[in-house]
Amino acid sequence: MDKEQLVDLLEETGRLLELKGENPFKVRAYLNAARALETWPGGLETAAREGTLAEIPGIGKAIAEKIAGVLASGEFPYHAALKAAFPATLFELFELQGLGAKKIRVLYEQLGVSGIEALEGVCADGRLAALPGFGAKTAANLVDAIAQRRSHAGRFLYEKAAVLAETLRAELREHPAVAQIAVAGSYRRHKEVIGDLDFVVATADPEAVSAFFIAHPLVEGVIASGATKSSVRLPGGLQADLRVVSNEAFPFALNYFTGSKEHNIGMRHRALQRGWTLNEYRLANTSGEPVPPIHEEKDLYRALGLDYIEPELRENLGEFAAAEAHTLPRLVELANLRGTFHNHTTASDGRNTLEEMAEAARELGLAYLGIADHSKSSFQAHGLDEKRLAGQGEAIRRLNAGYGAGFRLFAGVECDILPDGSLDFDDETLAGLDYVVASVHSVFNLSEAAMTARIIRAISNRQVTMLGHLTGRLLLSRKPYPVDIPAVIEAAAATGTIIELNCSAQRMELDWRWWPLAKEKGVRCSINPDAHSVTGLQRLAHGIGIARKGWLTRGEVVNCLPLEEIGAVLAAKRSRA
DNA sequence: GCCGTTTTCGGCCCGACTGTTTTCAGTCG
Numbered sequence: 001m002d003k004e005q006l007v008d009l010l011e012e013t014g015r016l017l018e019l020k021g022e023n024p025f026k027v028r029a030y031l032n033a034a035r036a037l038e039t040w041p042g043g044l045e046t047a048a049r050e051g052t053l054a055e056i057p058g059i060g061k062a063i064a065e066k067i068a069g070v071l072a073s074g075e076f077p078y079h080a081a082l083k084a085a086f087p088a089t090l091f092e093l094f095e096l097q098g099l100g101a102k103k104i105r106v107l108y109e110q111l112g113v114s115g116i117e118a119l120e121g122v123c124a125d126g127r128l129a130a131l132p133g134f135g136a137k138t139a140a141n142l143v144d145a146i147a148q149r150r151s152h153a154g155r156f157l158y159e160k161a162a163v164l165a166e167t168l169r170a171e172l173r174e175h176p177a178v179a180q181i182a183v184a185g186s187y188r189r190h191k192e193v194i195g196d197l198d199f200v201v202a203t204a205d206p207e208a209v210s211a212f213f214i215a216h217p218l219v220e221g222v223i224a225s226g227a228t229k230s231s232v233r234l235p236g237g238l239q240a241d242l243r244v245v246s247n248e249a250f251p252f253a254l255n256y257f258t259g260s261k262e263h264n265i266g267m268r269h270r271a272l273q274r275g276w277t278l279n280e281y282r283l284a285n286t287s288g289e290p291v292p293p294i295h296e297e298k299d300l301y302r303a304l305g306l307d308y309i310e311p312e313l314r315e316n317l318g319e320f321a322a323a324e325a326h327t328l329p330r331l332v333e334l335a336n337l338r339g340t341f342h343n344h345t346t347a348s349d350g351r352n353t354l355e356e357m358a359e360a361a362r363e364l365g366l367a368y369l370g371i372a373d374h375s376k377s378s379f380q381a382h383g384l385d386e387k388r389l390a391g392q393g394e395a396i397r398r399l400n401a402g403y404g405a406g407f408r409l410f411a412g413v414e415c416d417i418l419p420d421g422s423l424d425f426d427d428e429t430l431a432g433l434d435y436v437v438a439s440v441h442s443v444f445n446l447s448e449a450a451m452t453a454r455i456i457r458a459i460s461n462r463q464v465t466m467l468g469h470l471t472g473r474l475l476l477s478r479k480p481y482p483v484d485i486p487a488v489i490e491a492a493a494a495t496g497t498i499i500e501l502n503c504s505a506q507r508m509e510l511d512w513r514w515w516p517l518a519k520e521k522g523v524r525c526s527i528n529p530d531a532h533s534v535t536g537l538q539r540l541a542h543g544i545g546i547a548r549k550g551w552l553t554r555g556e557v558v559n560c561l562p563l564e565e566i567g568a569v570l571a572a573k574r575s576r577a
Numbered sequence: 578g579c580c581g582t583t584t585t586c587g588g589c590c591c592g593a594c595t596g597t598t599t600t601c602a603g604t605c606g
Contacts, residue, residue, distance in 0.1 A: 023578080024589090025579080025588085025589055026579090028578085029578035029579055032578090059579085060580075061578090061579090062578055098595090100604050100605085102602080102604085103604085132597090135597055135598090137596060137597085138597080185606090224595070226595090229592095229593055229594065231605095265590065268590055272583095277590095280591090
């Protein structure tokens with residue numbers, strides 16, 4: 001039983017308790033425990049053996065015992081007993097907008113509705129509308145929600161959401177009644193996948209702004225529209241919420257709607273400790289000292305005894321303790337980047353030539369660009385053999401001769417890690433390059449132990465400068481292959497291997513949740529766009545957002561180093577004793 | 578079920594919107 005499976009079991013237990021009508025705080029305890037486990041970096045087996053599971057914040061004695069039992073036996077009788085009371089298909093109903101545990105329970109008990117198909121039936125024949133607390137409008141909304149779910153997954157890559165977010169932001173900003181505007185929510189926190197967009201606007205004329213918003217040409221449907229909140233559906237099914245507040249309330253609304261929910265609870269808790277109450281409109285004194293004036297978010301954090309916490313860090317993963325102790329990192333910024341590695345050209349599966357890629361990098365103001373086309377085993381990507389690789393190296397040397405001191409191309413390769421952990425080229429070939437990115441592109445179905453050993457063997461090679469996309473995941477479409485990430489991080493630290501933060505929209509890995517551990521172990525990061533075209537280089541901006549989410553500073557990101565220093569870093573592993 | 582500068586009991590975030598209701602429950606974020 002791995003951590004991911006256990007997290008799923010705890011989540012499902014929470015849902016089942018909710019369906020059963022249990023104490024909502026007990027429900028929350030299971031959901032909290034699932035989340036606590038998900039983000040906790042330690043090893044489960046070790047904690048269970050040492051009896052320290054209950055020391056994880058959010059996990060107490062009862063759940064710790066259950067987890068230990070699951071790990072020991074592979075069985076979770078508490079969950080199994082709950083699950084036996086409801087059909088498995090009932091869970092799909094939670095995915096419909098407008099349906100929660102209470103209504104699902106009523107539908108199941110009163111009408112025997114056990115899934116979406118059955119729900120469609122009772123919506124159509126009028127039986128749902130006849131239930132107490134339900135009505136014709138509810139039935140119609142559920143029919144819509146079913147259609148919505150069928151046509152859209154409901155989750156969106158950051159890059160896709162960004163286009164709509166920035167378009168709407170720019171147009172709202174132009175509206176004469178809009179004094180301040182921000183896109184808050186998970187977009188502002190720079191999550192890799194976005195569920196919806198949250199616009200927060202300060203205005204003296206809420207009606208005008210709301211009317212403009214719901215009538216915008218990008219809006220395909222209005223879900224809700226009130227005095228302070230509107231919800232609409234954008235192309236592709238992305239939901240966008242607008243909150244309109246006064247100028248005075250703006251910093252509070254911005255903070256509240258940026259979240260995360262867990263971060264908000266921390267903020268509120270700190271306010272309560274001071275005898276204050278915090279909500280999306282104000283910080284008010286109830287039984288403490290007078291509250292200081294607050295004009296922007298920074299003032300709010302200061303009032304609560306905290307350094308300003310950047311939105312990317314607001315996940316309640318240690319930011320409060322660090323902000324209180326003045327030990328928050330100064331996060332890396334796009335302007336810090338000096339170059340990047342892992343880029344493709346027409347030599348393998350890229351769409352632009354070497355010259356075009358170099359020119360695009362120079363236009364972006366980068367001082368260096370690493371070229372890492374695929375190696376020969378990646379047939380599907382037209383990978384380079386030794387001869388073509390040598391030819392590309394020649395071309396790079398010729399181009400470099402013409403660039404002068406301000407720009408340089410580095411000759412590398414994205415070398416396949418073969419199933420046994422050996423590399424696609426011999427050491428002599430690799431040694432002739434400036435650097436090597438090693439990546440897994442095939443045979444994903446190994447056991448976790450075999451995959452971990454495969455990757456560790458590869459990065460133990462002195463010619464491997466950095467490790468590419470560590471788990472092979474494609475967000476929203478392909479699960480990561482099983483691999484022991486802490487073990488790979490340990491090995492990277494021991495061997496002096498850089499780990500890539502691949503900022504292809506679907507990859508965005510090494511995942512931000514692991515970077516604090518990597519950083520603690522002394523592993524350095526390279527933010528790589530995995531660009532297959534000149535526009536692909538633009539993704540560096542999104543990569544920076546994820547790096548910030550991983551608490552990374554410019555000192556930990558090698559491609560923030562100037563051209564004069566980066567060569568030595570690329571060569572460092574080869575010269576290790 | 579978790580947690581503790583409110584500390585072993587008694588809280589646990591809370592406001593907006595919708596749809597069904599004549600005062601509120603459910604859902605959502």
